[in-house]
Every structure is written in C-alpha cells, then in structure tokens.
Amino acid sequence: MSYLLPTVTTKEGVDELILNTIDSVLVLRVGRASDAVCLQLDDILAKAAREVSKFATIALVDVDSEEIQVYLKYFDITLIPATLFFFNAEHMKMDSGTPDHTKWIGPFHSKQDFIDVVETIYRGAMKGKLIVTCPLPPERVPKFQLLYKEI
Amino acid sequence: MPTEYQFCRVCRQNHDQGKGHRFATKHKQRLDALLKKTLKDVQEVRFFLKNAIRLKANFGNSSKFWCHFCEQEIHNDKSGFACEQTIRHLASKQHLGAVKKFWFENGGDVSKQPAFYITYSDFGKWEEACTALAPEDATDLTGKELNNIHSERSVTHATSAENVSQSSVVCGSSLAVKPLSILTDQSFLYRRPVNGKVQPAAAVSGQPWADRLSDGQPKKLQLELQVRINGVNLLGETHAQTGQVVTLDGSMENRDSRGGVTASVRQTESALGQNLTTIRAPALNPGQGNVHSGALPPWLKASSGQQRGVPAAVADAPNPSLPLSRTQQGKLAKLRNPNRVGAAWAEKRRAEMERERRGELVEKSVPDSSAWLPRFGRVWQSGSRRETRKEFEAEKRSEGRWKSSAKSKRSSDVTSRAPEIRPYVSKRLRTTGGVLVASLPDGAK
Numbered sequence: 008m009s010y011l012l013p014t015v016t017t018k019e020g021v022d023e024l025i026l027n028t029i030d031s032v033l034v035l036r037v038g039r040a041s042d043a044v045c046l047q048l049d050d051i052l053a054k055a056a057r058e059v060s061k062f063a064t065i066a067l068v069d070v071d072s073e074e075i076q077v078y079l080k081y082f083d084i085t086l087i088p089a090t091l092f093f094f095n096a097e098h099m100k101m102d103s104g105t106p107d108h109t110k111w112i113g114p115f116h117s118k119q120d121f122i123d124v125v126e127t128i129y130r131g132a133m134k135g136k137l138i139v140t141c142p143l144p145p146e147r148v149p150k151f152q153l154l155y156k157e158i
Numbered sequence: 159m160p161t162e163y164q165f166c167r168v169c170r171q172n173h174d175q176g177k178g179h180r181f182a183t184k185h186k187q188r189l190d191a192l193l194k195k196t197l198k199d200v201q202e203v204r205f206f207l208k209n210a211i212r213l214k215a216n217f218g219n220s221s222k223f224w225c226h227f228c229e230q231e232i233h234n235d236k237s238g239f240a241c242e243q244t245i246r247h248l249a250s251k252q253h254l255g256a257v258k259k260f261w262f263e264n265g266g267d268v269s270k271q272p273a274f275y276i277t278y279s280d281f282g283k284w285e286e287a288c289t290a291l292a293p294e295d296a297t298d299l300t301g302k303e304l305n306n307i308h309s310e311r312s313v314t315h316a317t318s319a320e321n322v323s324q325s326s327v328v329c330g331s332s333l334a335v336k337p338l339s340i341l342t343d344q345s346f347l348y349r350r351p352v353n354g355k356v357q358p359a360a361a362v363s364g365q366p367w368a369d370r371l372s373d374g375q376p377k378k379l380q381l382e383l384q385v386r387i388n389g390v391n392l393l394g395e396t397h398a399q400t401g402q403v404v405t406l407d408g409s410m411e412n413r414d415s416r417g418g419v420t421a422s423v424r425q426t427e428s429a430l431g432q433n434l435t436t437i438r439a440p441a442l443n444p445g446q447g448n449v450h451s452g453a454l455p456p457w458l459k460a461s462s463g464q465q466r467g468v469p470a471a472v473a474d475a476p477n478p479s480l481p482l483s484r485t486q487q488g489k490l491a492k493l494r495n496p497n498r499v500g501a502a503w504a505e506k507r508r509a510e511m512e513r514e515r516r517g518e519l520v521e522k523s524v525p526d527s528s529a530w531l532p533r534f535g536r537v538w539q540s541g542s543r544r545e546t547r548k549e550f551e552a553e554k555r556s557e558g559r560w561k562s563s564a565k566s567k568r569s570s571d572v573t574s575r576a577p578e579i580r581p582y583v584s585k586r587l588r589t590t591g592g593v594l595v596a597s598l599p600d601g602a603k
Contacts, residue, residue: 018456021456021457022456022457025457026457026507027511029504029507029508029511030494030498030504039435042435043433044433044434044435070437076439076440077456078456079437079439079440080439080440080441080442080446080448081448081449081453081455081456082448082449083425083426083439083448083449083450084437084439085426085428085429085436085437085438085439086429086431086434086435086436086437087434087435087437088434094498094499094500095498095499095500095501095503095504095507096457096458096500096503096507097499097500097503098449098455099499109449109450112431112434113431113432113433113434132498132499133494133495133498133499134495134497134498135495135497135498135499135501136499137499149431149432149434150431150432151429151430151431151432151434152429152430152431153426153428153429154426154427154428154429155424155425155426155427155450156424156425156426156427157423157424158423158424158425158442158444
C-alpha cells in the first residue's frame with residue numbers, strides 16, 4: 008500500500024515536508040512497508056488522502072532508513088506504525104488516553120476515524136492549540152504500554 | 159399620570175407594562191426556559207424522594223439547591239439522607255405558597271404547578287422510608303471499609319495526591335509534554351479533582367449501591383451520589399492509580415524551587431502493544447533531548463548535506479496557493495486565524511517560498527538550484543525584442559516591489575521608480591559616427 012503515498016527516506020526529505028507544509032496538517036506515518044499493521048494503516052491513509060487533501064498532507068517515512076534515525080530518536084519511536092502530526096512546522100500532540108500524547112501508535116479502526124482525528128487536529132491548530140483531545144472513543148484507540156527510563 | 163415601574167424576576171428587567179407584561183412573547187419564552195430548567199433540578203431531587211438513601215454523617219456534603227420560587231439557596235450540609243433539606247423545603251407550605259405566588263405573578267400553565275412541589279403524601283412516604291432505613295444499613299453501605307480506605311489514602315498516598323494536582327501543570331510548556339506511564343482511559347473527558355473536590359467520572363459498576371441506580375436516572379445525580387457517599391473512596395482509587403505511576407517511574411517529576419515542573423529527558427525503555435512491532439530507537443546521548451524534554455526539533459536544525467529528498471509525488475504536487483490571484487490570496491489571508499499554531503512562521507515561510515519560486519531568494523549553497531546558470535541578457539533567447547523589453551520591465555518592477563517591502567520607505571521610493579530605458583544604439587554607430595558619440599551622455603562614453 009505504501010506505493011500509493013509518497014515515501015520519504017531521508018532526513019532532508021522530512022525536513023522539507025515539515026517546512027513546506029503551510030497551514031495544513033502534515034501526517035507522517037513512521038513505519039515499515041512490509042509490516043502487517045503498517046499495511047493496514049497505509050491502506051486507510053491512502054484511502055483517506057484524497058478526502059483530507061484540502062487540509063492535510065500525508066506522507067510515509069521508512070523506519071529502516073539510516074538517515075531517519077535522528078527523527079526516531081527525537082520522537083522516541085519504539086512501536087510502529089507511529090503517526091505524527093505537524094502544523095506549520097509545529098509538532099501537534101493529541102491526548103487519546105494512551106501513555107503517549109506525542110504520536111498516534113497503531114492503526115486506525117476505519118478511514119472515518121483517521122479523518123476525524125486529522126480534522127480535530129486541524130481545527131485545534133487553527134485555534135492555536137498545540138494539544139487536542141482525541142475525538143474517538145477509548146475502545147477505538149489501540150492500547151499499548153510504555154515504560155520510560157530517565158536519562 | 160406617571161407609570162409605575164415593576165421588576166420582573168423572570169425577565170430580570172424593569173417594565174411599565176403592568177400586568178400585561180406577563181403576556182409578552184419574550185416573557186413567556188423566558189418563563190418557559192426557567193421552568194424547564196427548574197423542573198429538571200426538581201426531578202433530580204424527586205429521584206431521592208423515591209429512593210431514600212442514608213448518608214454517612216461524617217461525609218461532608220456540599221450540594222446546593224437554588225429555589226427559584228422562594229429565591230433562596232438550600233444547603234444539604236447537614237443532611238442525614240440524600241437531598242434531605244431540599245426535599246423538606248420542596249414539601250414545605252412556604253414553598254407551596256411561593257410557587258402559587260410565582261404563577262400568579264408570571265402567568266403560565268397552572269397544570270404544571272404540581273411538578274414543582276412535593277405533596278404531603280409523597281413526603282410522608284419518604285419519611286417512612288427514611289425511618290425504615292436502619293442505621294446499620296448505612297454503616298454497611300459506606301461504613302468502616304471507607305474509613306479504612308480514607309486513612310490508608312491519607313497515609314500512603316499523601317505524596318501522590320500532589321502529583322495528581324500538579325500533573326496538569328506539566329502540559330503548560332509548548333514543546334515539552336510529560337509522557338504518562340499508565341493508560342488514562344480517557345479520564346481527561348471528565349473533570350479532574352479541583353480544590354479537594356472530586357468530580358468523579360468512573361463507571362458506577364462494582365459499587366455497592368450501583369444496583370439502586372437505574373440507567374434512566376439523571377446522570378448528574380448519580381455522580382452527585384458518588385461524591386457524597388463515596389467521595390473518599392474514589393479519591394482512594396485515583397491515588398491508588400497514581401501510586402502505581404510512582405512505583406513505575408520512580409522520581410519522574412523534577413520540581414524546581416518555584417514549584418514548577420522542569421521536563422527531564424526520558425526515553426522509552428520498553429514498549430508493548432497489541433500486534434505492534436517493537437523497534438529499538440537509537441539511545442540518546444548525554445546532553446541530547448527529545449520530544450519529551452522539548453529539545454530543538456531536527457527540522458529546525460541545519461543539516462550538513464543539502465540533498466533534496468522529497469519524493470517526486472510530493473514535490474510536484476500542485477501548491478494550491480500558487481495559481482491564486484493576488485486578490486484571492488488576500489481574501490484567504492484574511493480568513494486565516496492570526497492566533498493559529500505557527501501563524502507568524504507560516505506567513506514568513508509563505509513569503510519566502512513565493513520568493514524562492516520566483517528565483518529571487520536562492521541559497522548559494524544549494525548546488526542544484528538554477529541560480530548558478532549564467533544569464534546572457536536574453537541575447538540568445540528566442541522571441542522578438544519587444545517581448546524581451548516587456549519581460550525586462552516586468553522583472554524590474556517586481557524587483558522594485560520586493561526591495562521596497564524590505565527597505566525603508568525613503569529608499570523604496572527610489573527603487574520602485576520605473577527603470578529608465580534608453581534607446582538601443584548600435585556599437586558600430588557609436589565607434590564610427592563621431593557626431594553620435596558626442597551626443598551620448600558622459601557616462602556612456
């Protein structure tokens with residue numbers, strides 16, 4: 008499914024995407040094209056890309072690329088697929104009741120769920136909010152556990 | 159004859175319409191709204207009229223009831239039963255008189271009146287039910303068990319209580335977001351404990367009185383009941399969870415001397431998710447930060463190699479702002495919220511991209527930009543000389559506009575002036591014809 012959406016493999020590519028997306032949400036799916044859950048998510052993203060095209064851009068980031076490691080390190084990505092949201096070169100957070108507000112981890116249940124999330128982020132960002140509340144009910148949010156260590 | 163002004167407490171305004179005021183459309187609308195709102199409150203109290211519930215004496219009860227008819231607030235502080243004072247007030251003769259007076263003054267459907275007071279027979283039944291409730295039952299309901307939890311909570315989770323109230327402080331900074339260690343189960347949807355009061359939101363299941371509350375009951379009352387009866391218990395549960403956080407995280411929060419929370423650098427040690435692949439992110443070096451600590455993001459750091467890695471599909475995607483005319487762009491700019499996220503940056507970047515598109519602002523370090531190609535002043539370009547001239551004029555004009563926006567007003571006046579175009583004089587003529595040379599200005603010689 009990854010061939011339906013642009014894939015970025017370099018740090019500069021991600022930089023340019025973030026810096027060139029103005030006044031619309033940038034959705035970056037960080038994952039591996041061969042991963043089963045990623046395939047599922049990519050399918051949803053590809054189907055929703057056209058519908059959200061007026062207020063969002065979607066791109067895929069290959070997690071295995073060497074140059075992307077700086078982003079993996081920065082965003083502390085340990086579970087894939089992880090979906091990041093940006094607006095005007097600002098990282099957007101979402102409180103979905105999971106341990107991590109900085110990214111969406113796992114797939115979306117349906118295309119509409121994804122559209123709802125992106126729309127909420129867009130609406131929040133247009134009101135100046137850096138963190139928004141997830142519009143989805145808890146049962147539609149993938150569950151995971153994280154254990155942090157302090158450095 | 160001067161008209162006498164009267165105050166209508168439904169409309170909250172003075173009027174000189176006398177009794178006719180209560181037939182006014184606006185008054186009727188306001189009266190309907192007020193009665194609807196009051197009825198809702200009274201119905202909630204009626205639930206406790208049917209289901210008498212004894213409260214533990216030592217649980218403070220801060221619920222209040224505002225009686226619109228008597229214009230007084232009824233406190234349920236010293237109630238032995240749920241909403242006792244309110245029920246007693248609604249059944250009182252004074253309240254009945256106030257209701258009738260209200261109807262007389264403000265009009266309205268008289269048939270609705272009985273809904274706003276409690277009849278003597280209902281009140282009698284409630285009192286019987288109250289006496290039937292033995293004090294032992296109450297002890298069973300909310301007794302020793304809770305007291306134990308209360309004391310336990312106050313001893314063991316004294317510090318975690320602080321964590322709960324402080325956790326919202328962490329989200330204050332824009333870049334740093336403190337990661338949570340346990341699932342919040344969307345508890346953010348509900349109110350957090352504020353000033354010691356608990357606005358519980360957890361499901362009622364598992365509570366001893368859960369079977370007494372049918373689904374059709376007003377939710378507000380269910381919550382109220384929980385606060386009243388089990389406020390401490392809920393607090394205990396909340397802190398039990400937070401206690402878990404503390405054991406998981408150790409010292410997760412660093413508080414500075416001013417009481418604020420400074421974000422510490424932390425990284426995921428282990429992660430586990432349903433069907434999700436776990437990868438190993440590169441370890442953070444000392445001094446480096448990540449998204450949790452609010453470090454400078456990678457896209458704002460200058461990269462060493464300038465290679466365009468944007469895929470063709472993204473790079474070639476038509477930018478919706480490009481084909482728009484100037485007026486359309488102006489209209490769109492007005493629609494954008496100036497307080498949106500990154501608004502200042504977006505405007506700056508938009509202007510920058512516009513200049514980049516025109517080739518006016520090109521970084522020298524970029525090897526594959528078209529700026530390194532020499533310009534030959536159009537001598538080898540196809541097309542007529544007139545076209546060339548038009549192109550040159552347009553270019554000069556746009557250049558002047560950009561300079562004027564960048565420089566001061568005085569200098570912009572100089573630069574934005576139309577360029578002086580001198581007629582073309584052939585070089586051969588210049589060198590051979592002495593007369594022509596003499597006629598040229600000094601600078602051209």
